[in-house]
Amino acid sequence: MLMMSLLVFLAWSQTVAARSLPDFTELVENNSGAVVNISTTSAPSQKRSGNYPGLPFDERQLEQLPEFFQDFFRGPQSPFGGGPGPAEPRRSMGSGFIVSSDGYVLTNNHVIEGADEIVVRLSDRRELPATLVGTDSRSDMAVLKIEDGDDLPVVKVGRSRELKVGEWVLAIGSPFGFDYTVTAGIVSALGRSLPTENYVPFIQTDVAINPGNSGGPLFNLDGEVVGINSQIYTRSGGFMGVSFAIPIDDAMNVFRQIRDNGTVARGWLGVLIQEVNRDLAESFGLKRPRGALIAEVMAGSPAEDAGLEAGDIVLEYDGDAVELSSDLPPMVGRTAVGDTAKLTVLREGDEITLDVAIGKLPAQDGEQAGVPSGGQGPSPAPLGLAVEPVPSELADSAGLTGGVMVASVGRGPAQDAGIRPRDVITEIHRKPVHSVEEFRQVVSELPDGRAVSVRVVRQGRAIYLVMKP
Known part of the structure; x- marks a missing residue:
C-alpha cells in the first residue's frame, strides 16, 4: 500500500512539474x-586570375585571344591542364521578421552586408525580392523592404x-538553413556590453542560436518580440549556451530613424570613461564601486560645454x-540629439548636478596617435x-598643457599601479601636476597606506590608475 501511494505521488508530482513548464x-x-528566411x-570578390601550367601567359593575356582559343585552353581537354574556372557568386543565409x-x-547588418541581391522567403514558401532601406553598423541592424509586400503578416x-532575468524566451530562425527552427530558454542577464558594441545593452539568453x-x-511568452538574435559567445564556432539579442526598444528606435530619415543619429556626450573598481572607489571617497569615471573630456564636446571635468564620476x-x-553609452545614445540631460556627478567628494545639451555622435570616433618621447634626462x-x-x-600632438612624463619605472607603488614608461602623469590624488617640482x-603630501588616483595620458588617451603609497 505504501509503495502504491509513493508511485501515485511521484506520478502526480511529475504531472504538476510538466504542467508548470510553458x-x-x-x-x-x-x-x-x-518570420522570414533571408538569402x-x-x-565574386575577384575575377578569374592566375597562370596556366605550361603556358607563357596569364589570364589577362588569354582574354585577348579569340574565343575559340580561350575555350580550348580553359577546357578540361586542354593539354595544358586547363585553368582556373570562373569565380562563383557568394551566398549567405539568415533570418528576419x-x-x-x-x-x-x-x-x-552582417546578414546582408555586401549583398547584391536579397530574397525573402515566407512561411508559405513565397520568395519575394527585397531592397535595402538602410543599415546601422553600430547596432548591427538592417532594414529591408519587400517590394511586392501587401497585407503581410506582422x-x-x-x-x-x-x-526580467529568468523569464522564458523563444527564438524562431533558420540555423544552418533549417527553416523555422524553434529554440527556447531563459533570459540570463540584461544590459550586457560587448567590446564591439558600446551602444547596445544586449539581452543575454541561453537560447540555442547558431549560424542562420x-x-x-526573440519572443516572450505573450508572443511579443523583445529582441533580435544577433551574436553568440563561443570557443568552438557553435552554440555554447551564451547568446545575445538586441533589445527591441533600441531596435525599433533604429528602425524608425532609418525608415524616416535614411540614417541613425545618436546622442553624444564627448567623454572617455572607465570602470570604477574597488581601489578607485576608495580613492575617490565612494563607499562602493559604482558610476562611470570620466578619464578625458573631448575638446569642443557637449561635456566640455556643460562643465564636466576629468575625474568626475557620473552617478x-x-x-x-x-x-x-x-x-x-546606451543611455546617452538613446537620447535625442539636442535634448538636455541632467547628470549627477561626484566631484571632490560632493555630488553636483549638471545639465548637458546632448550632441550628435560623429560618424567615426577619432583617435590621437602617440608620439615617441624625447627631451632632457629624467629627474629621480x-x-x-x-x-x-x-x-x-x-x-x-596630445594637446597637453602640463604634466610630467614617466622616464622609467622600478619596483614600487607606481609599478604595482600599472604605470609605464612614456605615460604622462597629469594629476595625482585629484591635484593637477604641471611640472617635475609640482609632482614632487x-x-x-600623499597619505600613507591609502589608495590614491593617478591620471595618466597614454598614447593620446587618458585613464585613471590607482596607486597605494
Whole structure:
C-alpha cells in the first residue's frame, strides 16, 4: 500500500512539474508567418586570375585571344591542364521578421552586408525580392523592404525594458538553413556590453542560436518580440549556451530613424570613461564601486560645454542610476540629439548636478596617435619611478598643457599601479601636476597606506590608475 501511494505521488508530482513548464505551440503557430528566411547573393570578390601550367601567359593575356582559343585552353581537354574556372557568386543565409504589413523587415547588418541581391522567403514558401532601406553598423541592424509586400503578416512588438532575468524566451530562425527552427530558454542577464558594441545593452539568453539564426526574433511568452538574435559567445564556432539579442526598444528606435530619415543619429556626450573598481572607489571617497569615471573630456564636446571635468564620476543620468561604466553609452545614445540631460556627478567628494545639451555622435570616433618621447634626462622621484618634463612635440600632438612624463619605472607603488614608461602623469590624488617640482610636492603630501588616483595620458588617451603609497 505504501509503495502504491509513493508511485501515485511521484506520478502526480511529475504531472504538476510538466504542467508548470510553458507550452510554446500556440505562440509558434501565431507568429511563424511573420518570420522570414533571408538569402543573399554577392558578386565574386575577384575575377578569374592566375597562370596556366605550361603556358607563357596569364589570364589577362588569354582574354585577348579569340574565343575559340580561350575555350580550348580553359577546357578540361586542354593539354595544358586547363585553368582556373570562373569565380562563383557568394551566398549567405539568415533570418528576419516583418514589422509592418507593407513589408518592412528587420534583420542584422552582417546578414546582408555586401549583398547584391536579397530574397525573402515566407512561411508559405513565397520568395519575394527585397531592397535595402538602410543599415546601422553600430547596432548591427538592417532594414529591408519587400517590394511586392501587401497585407503581410506582422509580429507583435513588445517592450524589452520590461524583461526580467529568468523569464522564458523563444527564438524562431533558420540555423544552418533549417527553416523555422524553434529554440527556447531563459533570459540570463540584461544590459550586457560587448567590446564591439558600446551602444547596445544586449539581452543575454541561453537560447540555442547558431549560424542562420542571426536577425531572427526573440519572443516572450505573450508572443511579443523583445529582441533580435544577433551574436553568440563561443570557443568552438557553435552554440555554447551564451547568446545575445538586441533589445527591441533600441531596435525599433533604429528602425524608425532609418525608415524616416535614411540614417541613425545618436546622442553624444564627448567623454572617455572607465570602470570604477574597488581601489578607485576608495580613492575617490565612494563607499562602493559604482558610476562611470570620466578619464578625458573631448575638446569642443557637449561635456566640455556643460562643465564636466576629468575625474568626475557620473552617478546618475536623467534620474537613472549608472552602476557600471557600460551603462552610460546606451543611455546617452538613446537620447535625442539636442535634448538636455541632467547628470549627477561626484566631484571632490560632493555630488553636483549638471545639465548637458546632448550632441550628435560623429560618424567615426577619432583617435590621437602617440608620439615617441624625447627631451632632457629624467629627474629621480619617489614611488619607484623617474619623471621628466613632457617633450614639446608630445605636448603639442596630445594637446597637453602640463604634466610630467614617466622616464622609467622600478619596483614600487607606481609599478604595482600599472604605470609605464612614456605615460604622462597629469594629476595625482585629484591635484593637477604641471611640472617635475609640482609632482614632487604633490607626492610628498600623499597619505600613507591609502589608495590614491593617478591620471595618466597614454598614447593620446587618458585613464585613471590607482596607486597605494
